[in-house]
Amino acid sequence: MLLTSDFVKSRYEALRSRAPGLHVITDIEGASDPDVTALFAFKLPAGIAPRLPNLRLAASVGAGADGILSAPDLPPHVKVTRAVEPGLGFSMAQFVSLQILRHFRSLPAMERQHAAGEWKRMAVLDASQLTVGIMGLGSIGSVVADALLALGFRVIAWTRTSARKARVPVFVGESQKDDFLAQSNYLVCLLPFTAETKGTLDHASLRKLPKDSFVVNVARGGIVVEDDLLALVDEGHLAGAALDVFASEPLPASSPFWHHERILVTPHVAAQPTVGPVVEQFLENLQRLAQGQPLLNQVDRSVGY
Missing domain, CATH: 3.40.50.720 (NAD(P)-binding Rossmann-like Domain)
Structure with a gap:
């Protein structure tokens, strides 16, 4: 071999x-x-x-x-x-939950306050009033969905070709994708990278997310059109993103993602x-x-x- x-x-x-x-x-x-x-x-x-x-x-x-x-x-x-x-699903669920909770509980802002020595209390939102949408409901996506349900979020899922048995509502196919996106305050991409999924999260699709939504991509970089994502973050439609995968890896030092205050870059480590x-x-x-x-x-x- x-x-x-x-x-x-x-x-x-x-x-x-x-x-x-x-x-x-x-x-x-x-x-x-x-x-x-x-x-x-x-x-x-x-x-x-x-x-x-x-x-x-x-x-x-x-x-x-x-x-x-x-x-x-x-x-x-x-x-x-x-x-x-089995361990791969748990590892991915930990990482995705980390990224969502980091944004949901305003951890970056609290870290800035800590550095400045500033005592300022923040409102704690109700997780049940926010929806996490998971794109891709295979063996890993199902574990991620269960973990986020346990944290109190409403969770829905989208699968490209067929409905899966799940504890969450499942949207199927292109005809139901827009409805799925419109409900997703947090969007988690776990799709496989294929000719059909390449570039599927482009400007038109990401624009359908509610204002101030947050994107987590832990699948493959080529599924998200990076320039479109960046534009929507910069114009304020998206609150930000946590990106673990990129169209080009390692991510070039010249990428605007590196120093963007509302985007977190991690080096393809979500789960191994x-x-x-x-x-x-x-x-x-x-x-x-x-x-x-x-x-x-x-x-x-x-x-x-």
Whole structure:
């Protein structure tokens, strides 16, 4: 098997410990390597897959597989999987709750008062009077929704193609998206990054949010049109944003997001799969692949998730 990035190399020791007989390489020597049947990656640069003529499995170490699916030369017969583990949902729920509570309870203003030595009490709003809208209600979105419900917020969700069983009202498809957006005082983006979701949160969509709404993007940067978001924050329609993902990562030093007083930038750290369970899933899928069995968490390459 092939490891393709420094991010993935951190899994190397876990793989070696759990499967000492597995031949693991981190680089391809020569024009091709016919011995590689699987790769474990976050991204798959163009030019690698054609050098692996016997590649059968491309496994993502993250919850999304867009970094692999974006490879233009990945053969259609290669199966793609993504990482799914319970701890990822809890980690994401913690991060999203942190960002919403930070804004809802006016933490930046209180920190400024602390620095200035100023004692000034603030009104505490009623969370039940505010609605959090979650775009994307998969295994992670459902956990995030439950956490925010427990904090007292009204929570709704939107899914692009089908209704999911959930404890919150679910809006489905383009015909119900505007109604969903119009109710969302906080918008949390957890959509997968696909050709259909790219740029879906543009000026027209973000404008449909209530005035003074707050945006949290923990999915992929390309889903939000960054210039449109910035314009709506600057003109006062949006109260601000917490952004963990960007169209270009690392975020360039020249980005206006860095020093904007109403936008918080974090370096793609909202949630990361725990090494152990992800490695176990990968090894289980190697066995299933060898035995011709269905794979765990296989991605439908036609839809991107």
